[in-house]
Amino acid sequence: MLFRYLFILLILIPLKAFALIEVDITRGNLSPLPVAVSPLSIDEESKKNFNKILKKKDLGSEISAIVENNLRQSGLFNPLNKNAFLQEPDIANLKPRFEDWNLIKAQALITGKVTFIDEKLRVEFRLWDVLAGKEMMALAFTTVPSNWRRVGHIITDKVYERLTGESGYFDTRIIYVAEEGPKTNRIKKLAIMDQDGFNNKYLTLGNELVLTPRFSPTNQMVTYLSYFRNLPRVYLLDIETGLQEVVGDFPGMTFAPRFSPDGKKIIMSFAKDGKSDIYTMDLENRIVERISNHPSIDTSPSYSPDGKYITFNSDRSGHQQIYVMNNNGKNVKRISFGNGLYGTPVWSPRGDLIAFTKLHKGKFYIGVMRTDGTGERLLTENFYQEAPSWSPNGRVLIFYRETKTNSKGEGFSAKLWSIDLTGYNEKMVETATDASDPSWSSLLNN
Amino acid sequence: MDRNIFISFGLHTLLVIITAMSLPFLSKKPIDLPPIVSVELIQITDKTNIPFAPKAKKTIEKIKEKEKKLVSEQAPPKIVKKEKQDAIPLPDENIKDIKEIKEEKQNPEKIDTEIKQVSEFEKKDLFDTNSIAALIDKSKVESAETDKKQDKITQDQNKSIDSGGLSLSEEDALKAQIFGCWSIPLGLPYNENLLVRIKLQLKPDGSIMKSEIIDHARMNKPGQGFYKVLAESALRAVKLCQPLRVPSTGYERWKELQLNFDAREMLEG
16 A cells, blocks of 8 residues: 555656757768878888888888878878977877877877888887777788888778778779870880879780770789780780780670679670670680670670679660660660760679769760669769779779870870769879779779 | 486577577688788787887977976966866776876876867856857857746746757757767768767766767677767767857756767768
8 A cells, every 4th residue: 555655656746857958960071081190100220121121211201101192182081281290200109198189180190110020011000089089990010021002001991991981992003004105106005003103014015005904803813905916805914923815806896894793704895796795704614605685786894793783885775875784684774864975884892883984065974873873973074084993992983084185285195083982082193104994903902 | 207308308408509609709700811911900908008108208298398388378277177177087997097197297297288278268268158158159149048038037937948958049059060070981881870879968068078879889780880980980079079069058958968970961962
């Protein structure tokens, strides 16, 4: 009985309670995150050793400069001016004083040190959350000294991944066609470089015309098209050994060979029986299989990352448009319906988007759309540009652009450009010569 | 006899199930080793205890001396007390230890922290905390005034105001402030749940006493690595923004506040 009274009493007692106030934050700023990249500290002994081997006076500063440059180029980070730093590298290598970094408005801080151990380069680095005053990540790399640039790229990848939530794209290479000479007598060579333009190397001599190089999923092999005595040939090139192999001579016009996601097949288009279709070739047994079969011109095939679908362009509707089909050629669907002509579709490594080139009213556009054709967004417009290729994380596109005049105001010029998926951060990628047909590798350190 | 066999069989089966379930490492995939550059993980906890290098100490002292001079010219000594209250407790015990050691040394360390917050405290000295809200925008001034008027009318009305949420202008002011501080990580998968709820305990001046991620367990779930990145960005935003633009009155109402950070709208857009 007593409990019943107590219960009723409890219900009747007026309690003064405040409901928890909730505020929805659905917007933020997309301005670059302020990051402080402290020069990596290095002891005198290591400095001397690296200077002997690499001719670099301060390897710590050199590596941090690579990280800084990568972060700046991404457009997502704002590396702060080193002159504003209150702490020296040797202090920062230990326990940073967060107040000092807070003072210069840094939200993240990268510190570390470089040492020479057993003829090898060892780099330790740490990423700090300045506002929370805690360490977010600490890693060490050991490698041969000549790999020092890659260490800078790997550090950037790790920092990028930790702060943005997606994998990086800095420890990668770009293969492209280096072009020289007048337009009527152009010399085209295969060239490969780091994504930041360094370590440029030529892979062919320029005797033959080369086109559309593409990396294999392992980055070990490259497939490309070359004209030998005016006949198109598809080649395989092993980057590390330099060995070249002819995959096959194909009749008529052959276009854009590309690897399947498992690296076992090459997909391409060539003309046979008066029509151009999509074919695959098994690299083990060299069996060629026809995938599409239509009287129209089907070209530029590209697999989805899971290998189940293929996107390509075709003029079967009367105008060149983008289509998607199953990997066996069935269930063909048109996905582009906008005005103008659509071509060179490339499936994003994330699988969510397809990049393309669009020609409309005399202007060329690089754009993206969802795999069902919705959400078309044109990222950049110019006089002539095409052949987009995705960064391995699906955030940046590299393509080439031709302009009517070069920097001297004469002739014409072709250069590589990159653009962020948001349409901002459009940048020219420096190359020693003119360049076209870029292809981005996957992460080398995967 | 039969019964004993059944019991024994049942218990053994249970044992096998428990053993199978408690061996998660069986389902883990082997880690791929990098082919060219070897990557070695450093134990974070070991390394965070590294003391300052002797060379570094000298530089720190130099900086402290410089800062000491600056502070003595600018800030009044009273501020030291306030500053202690405002200091956010750091989660890392090691960091706490280091802080304590610093305080034992001498004044400069205290003064040092003063420097970074001088501008904030100066603001407080210039303007009464009750009038901060009024500085946010004109609409806020109006709402603050109406609140005061209502307070004067009757106790019942006062209670109803107290127990309610923030007014539209109060909420807008707070939102606008946090929008500017929140750097959204752009790499988040926009087709996932991108909502982070943070519960805050605030001081009357809007500074943060305690912040807590409500769905903390999600951070360690497999495939939710992006959630950690998102949650950290939200915490950074809150810390960067403090003191928050809270109303000048009705502390009881908003001393606890929940902020729901949702990045989906921005990333989809």
